[in-house]
Amino acid sequence: MTNENIVWHQQTVSKEQKQAQKGHRPALLWYTGLSGSGKSTIANAVEAELFRLGCHTYLLDGDNVRMGLNKDLSFSDADREENIRRIGEVAKLFVDAGVIVSSAFISPFEADRASARSRLNDGEFVEIFIDTPIEVCEARDPKGLYKKARAGEIPNFTGISSAFESPKKPEIHIHTQHHSIAQSVELIVSYLRSKQIIK
Ligand SMILES: Nc1ncnc2c1ncn2[C@@H]1O[C@H](COP(=O)(O)OS(=O)(=O)O)[C@@H](OP(=O)(O)O)[C@H]1O
Numbered sequence: 001m002t003n004e005n006i007v008w009h010q011q012t013v014s015k016e017q018k019q020a021q022k023g024h025r026p027a028l029l030w031y032t033g034l035s036g037s038g039k040s041t042i043a044n045a046v047e048a049e050l051f052r053l054g055c056h057t058y059l060l061d062g063d064n065v066r067m068g069l070n071k072d073l074s075f076s077d078a079d080r081e082e083n084i085r086r087i088g089e090v091a092k093l094f095v096d097a098g099v100i101v102s103s104a105f106i107s108p109f110e111a112d113r114a115s116a117r118s119r120l121n122d123g124e125f126v127e128i129f130i131d132t133p134i135e136v137c138e139a140r141d142p143k144g145l146y147k148k149a150r151a152g153e154i155p156n157f158t159g160i161s162s163a164f165e166s167p168k169k170p171e172i173h174i175h176t177q178h179h180s181i182a183q184s185v186e187l188i189v190s191y192l193r194s195k196q197i198i199k
C-alpha cells in the first residue's frame, strides 16, 4: 500500500557524516543458508572480530527476530517473503545509521534476497552463502529440528519440504566442510578490507 500524503523527510545529519565519525563504511552482511549450516555461528564470530577492531556492529538473528518483530509470521512461502522484506527494511535503517549490520536468516528465495540488495547502494550488500550440504546440517542438527521435520512434525521445513534457492553469485562463498570457523572469519574480514569497508 502506498500513501500519496506521506513525504520523504531529508535528515539533517547525513549518512556520510555518520560514516566519517565511525571510521568505517556501513554494510549489510547478508548470511544465507540452510538451518544448521553455520550462519549464526559464523555471523557471531565475525561480529566479535569486527567489534574487537572497533567497528560499530549489529546482528539481526533469525530466531530472535521471529520472537519479536516478526512473531506474527509462519514458514509459508508468503510469510518468509514478508519476513525477509521487513528484515531488509530494518537492516537498511542500520546501514543509514552507518553500522555494519549482519543478518543471519535462511532467506531461501533469490527474489527476496535481490530485493533486500536493491534497497542499498552498490557495494553495501555483501551476500555470504554458508554452503553446507543438507546431509551435514542434518547430522549436526543443533536444535533437533531435522529429526522432527523427518518425523513429519514440522511442515514446510527448508531443504525437506520447502525450497532453498542457492545464490548464484554471492560475494563470499563459504564451505563449512572445508573452512573452519576461524578461516571463515578471516575470509569475510579480508573481503571487507579489500573493498575498503573497514581499514
Ligand atoms: N519450517 C521451518 N523451516 C526452516 N526453519 C524453521 C522452520 N520452523 C522453525 N524453524 C527455525 O526458524 C529458523 C529460520 O527462520 P528464518 O527467519 O531464518 O527463516 S526464513 O528466512 O524466513 O526462511 C531456523 O533457524 P536456523 O536454524 O538458525 O536457520 C529454525 O530454527
Ligand SMILES: Nc1ncnc2c1ncn2[C@@H]1O[C@H](COP(=O)(O)OP(=O)(O)O)[C@@H](O)[C@H]1O
Binding pocket: 033, 034, 035, 036, 037, 038, 039, 040, 041, 042, 104, 140, 142, 176, 177, 179, 180, 181, 184
Ligand atoms: N566450520 C564450521 N562453521 C560453522 N559452524 C560449524 C562448523 N563446523 C561445525 N559447526 C557447527 O554447526 C552448527 C551450526 O549451527 P548454527 O550456527 O546455529 O547454524 P544456522 O544459524 O545456520 O542454523 C553449530 O553447532 C556449529 O558449532
